[in-house]
Amino acid sequence: MTQLWNVTYTWRLRELMARDGMHATSDIIGPLAEHGITLSTSQAHRLVTGTPERLNLSVLAALCHILAVSPDELIDTDTQLIGSRLRAVGTTGEKPRRTPRTPVIRPVRAQVHRPDDQL
Structure with missing residues (x-):
């Protein structure tokens, strides 16, 4: 049985x-x-006001250092757990063998x- 998870996250850059x-979005540029x-300026605005889907680790490390926080405080x-589903049974990872009757x-x-x- 495979468990299905819902992972949510909150970007807390503006709050920190x-x-x-630092009250202006451009305050983080320097x-x-x-x-x-x-x-x-527009990239900084998107970084501060939005929630990034992807984030460069260098930017994450710099933000953590600037704000004196750890990544788990920033994010x-x-x-x-939202449910589970059954896993396929009987599969061994091998290719199915053909029988003489299988064309x-x-x-x-x-x-x-x-x-x-x-024609």
Whole structure:
């Protein structure tokens, strides 16, 4: 039986920036530049106001250092079991063997004709 999980996460960058007195989305650009990460104003805005689906580990490490937090404080995760499903039984990973009665199935080349062609 395979368990199915729902994983949710909350991006807390804006909250942690406000805690440290950084209230504008562009306030993070300078500290990130000191860590060798260059972001445009629009990229910084998306990073602060949105929830990133993908995040470069260098950016994550720099944000954690700037805000003096660990990744689990920056990204709050929650996991809930939503159900389970049965796993296939009897499969060993081997290819099924053909019996002498099992015909070999081969592809047949298609023949395409134009409407004006004679058959």
